[in-house]
Amino acid sequence: MTLEQITQHILSKKSYLCVGLDTEFSKIPVHLQQQPNAVVAFNKAIIDATKDYCVAYKINTAFYEAMGAKGWQIMEETLHHIPSTHFKIADAKRGDIGNTSAQYAKAFFETIPFDAITVAPYMGEDSIKPFLEYKNKFTIVLGLTSNKGANDFEMLKTGEKYLYENIIETIAGWGSQENLMFVVGATQANQIASIRNIIPNNFLLVPGVGFQGGSLKEVSAAGLNSHVGLLVNASRAIIYAGEKENFAEDASEIAKQYQVEMAGYL
Amino acid sequence: MTLEQITQHILSKKSYLCVGLDTEFSKIPVHLQQQPNAVVAFNKAIIDATKDYCVAYKINTAFYEAMGAKGWQIMEETLHHIPSTHFKIADAKRGDIGNTSAQYAKAFFETIPFDAITVAPYMGEDSIKPFLEYKNKFTIVLGLTSNKGANDFEMLKTGEKYLYENIIETIAGWGSQENLMFVVGATQANQIASIRNIIPNNFLLVPGVGFQGGSLKEVSAAGLNSHVGLLVNASRAIIYAGEKENFAEDASEIAKQYQVEMAGYL
Numbered sequence: 001m002t003l004e005q006i007t008q009h010i011l012s013k014k015s016y017l018c019v020g021l022d023t024e025f026s027k028i029p030v031h032l033q034q035q036p037n038a039v040v041a042f043n044k045a046i047i048d049a050t051k052d053y054c055v056a057y058k059i060n061t062a063f064y065e066a067m068g069a070k071g072w073q074i075m076e077e078t079l080h081h082i083p084s085t086h087f088k089i090a091d092a093k094r095g096d097i098g099n100t101s102a103q104y105a106k107a108f109f110e111t112i113p114f115d116a117i118t119v120a121p122y123m124g125e126d127s128i129k130p131f132l133e134y135k136n137k138f139t140i141v142l143g144l145t146s147n148k149g150a151n152d153f154e155m156l157k158t159g160e161k162y163l164y165e166n167i168i169e170t171i172a173g174w175g176s177q178e179n180l181m182f183v184v185g186a187t188q189a190n191q192i193a194s195i196r197n198i199i200p201n202n203f204l205l206v207p208g209v210g211f212q213g214g215s216l217k218e219v220s221a222a223g224l225n226s227h228v229g230l231l232v233n234a235s236r237a238i239i240y241a242g243e244k245e246n247f248a249e250d251a252s253e254i255a256k257q258y259q260v261e262m263a264g265y266l
Numbered sequence: 267m268t269l270e271q272i273t274q275h276i277l278s279k280k281s282y283l284c285v286g287l288d289t290e291f292s293k294i295p296v297h298l299q300q301q302p303n304a305v306v307a308f309n310k311a312i313i314d315a316t317k318d319y320c321v322a323y324k325i326n327t328a329f330y331e332a333m334g335a336k337g338w339q340i341m342e343e344t345l346h347h348i349p350s351t352h353f354k355i356a357d358a359k360r361g362d363i364g365n366t367s368a369q370y371a372k373a374f375f376e377t378i379p380f381d382a383i384t385v386a387p388y389m390g391e392d393s394i395k396p397f398l399e400y401k402n403k404f405t406i407v408l409g410l411t412s413n414k415g416a417n418d419f420e421m422l423k424t425g426e427k428y429l430y431e432n433i434i435e436t437i438a439g440w441g442s443q444e445n446l447m448f449v450v451g452a453t454q455a456n457q458i459a460s461i462r463n464i465i466p467n468n469f470l471l472v473p474g475v476g477f478q479g480g481s482l483k484e485v486s487a488a489g490l491n492s493h494v495g496l497l498v499n500a501s502r503a504i505i506y507a508g509e510k511e512n513f514a515e516d517a518s519e520i521a522k523q524y525q526v527e528m529a530g531y532l
Contacts, residue, residue, distance in 0.1 A: 017344040060366060062373065065338075065369070065370065065373035065377075066372040068338060068342065068373070072331075074277065095359060097358075097411070097478075098413065098415075100288070104328045110332075111331075120361065122388045122419060122420065123411050126413050128267075142331070147363040147389060148391070148392050149364075149390020150389065150390060151390065151435060152391050153429070153432070154388065154390070156424040156432065157424065159422075163419070166419070167419060210424060234331065
């Protein structure tokens with residue numbers, strides 16, 4: 001998928017919502033747990049219920065790996081149910097020496113054809129380059145994350161700059177807005193504006209709205225740019241909005257609320 | 267597995283060798299490629315040929331994920347063939363917000379019962395703690411890696427210290443030698459001595475010997491401590507030592523050479 005296609009989809013939908021499929025068997029409605037392939041059934045219902053209000057889906061690989069090989073089949077089946085119009089993100093936070101990162105790129109860009117993968121920056125250039133070599137695929141590098149632990153290392157001063165600023169600025173030079181995005185946590189809305197100064201053109205993937213407490217209004221004010229430049233993710237707030245038989249309608253309602261709010265900011 | 271068991275195994279074998287199973291279908295001997303479940307057959311032959319000379323196996327998850335769900339089955343089958351005496355490492359380089367890291371810990375400590383997993387430090391304490399909560403399991407955090415990209419961020423100065431020194435010192439305080447090890451690349455032998463000053467007691471997992479050019483002699487001189495404290499990994503140098511029908515004997519021969527050299531340093 002190209003940057004142009006992503007932006008067009010956002011403008012036509014009036015939404016920059018990404019729905020995070022962090023699906024745990026124990027948290028899906030009890031009536032679904034009793035049927036075969038329950039997680040796939042749940043994910044399909046959530047996708048059908050939310051696809052009109054979002055432009056992207058983010059599959060958190062951890063929740064599928066916890067189920068072993070079967071989890072990878074579930075991840076594939078889920079991916080194939082997502083409409084081709086929607087941007088498909090593997091939230092995998094991978095990164096290793098060059099020949100190993102090349103295998104991860106193959107795993108998530110070829111074997112399971114996602115449009116994008118999240119990548120950890122610690123190991124530097126040769127750990128990230130293999131992902132960037134794919135055309136019309138996006139590498140989404142961790143910049144400033146939404147968790148408390150972001151204060152431990154990401155916020156260390158390296159010379160004049162914070163480590164996360166240094167990382168974002170350096171890595172931005174290894175790619176372009178056509179193949180590189182950054183993760184910036186919504187719980188760090190006050191830093192989004194300064195990150196926008198470093199990378200005016202790259203898309204930001206912003207988790208942490210909803211369950212983690214980030215404000216969509218503040219994130220949007222600081223993060224939107226001339227070609228939107230923003231994907232805001234909500235996972236638990238949407239997919240676990242309801243616990244009963246009408247869970248998909250509940251999810252749809254919450255996704256719609258996000259979409260309506262986003263339409264106002266575009 | 268406990269620290270005591272690892273050390274005892276090393277002393278009885280006179281080896282601190284870890285064999286890395288970074289298996290690619292295209293690189294295994296041609297005669298094996300033609301049989302069903304070729305990667306498992308290759309891994310089993312390598313394990314049988316090397317188990318007398320090593321104390322640990324490291325499975326690089328990227329190479330298995332590149333094969334999709336089938337790759338995860340291959341990873342499980344491979345793991346089950348490793349003798350119970352040997353320390354089993356998932357080289358997965360995971361790390362995410364707390365509730366997600368808990369899922370990764372479940373994936374690699376429960377669903378597929380490894381003894382240890384490699385973890386990326388960037389996201390800080392809540393990304394690492396869920397792994398440390400498992401008793402008799404080891405979290406192996408990236409300290410200073412063996413690749414060229416280590417210079418990009420790991421070697422940045424944060425105040426008086428390099429980032430990797432800061433990370434090792436901080437994270438060492440979150441666990442103990444009973445549940446925490448660090449990855450230190452063999453290509454950085456000159457830094458291993460200074461890392462030993464920061465963490466005199468934790469085991470170091472040292473990749474980069476062999477194909478990547480690190481020196482076993484230098485690594486051993488700088489890294490060994492009173493309870494050994496060292497696992498040195500070789501992957502490609504051992505598993506791809508031979509390309510013909512006697513590939514396993516070739517692998518065995520190289521593993522034996524490492525073991526004999528290590529016996530001299532112990």
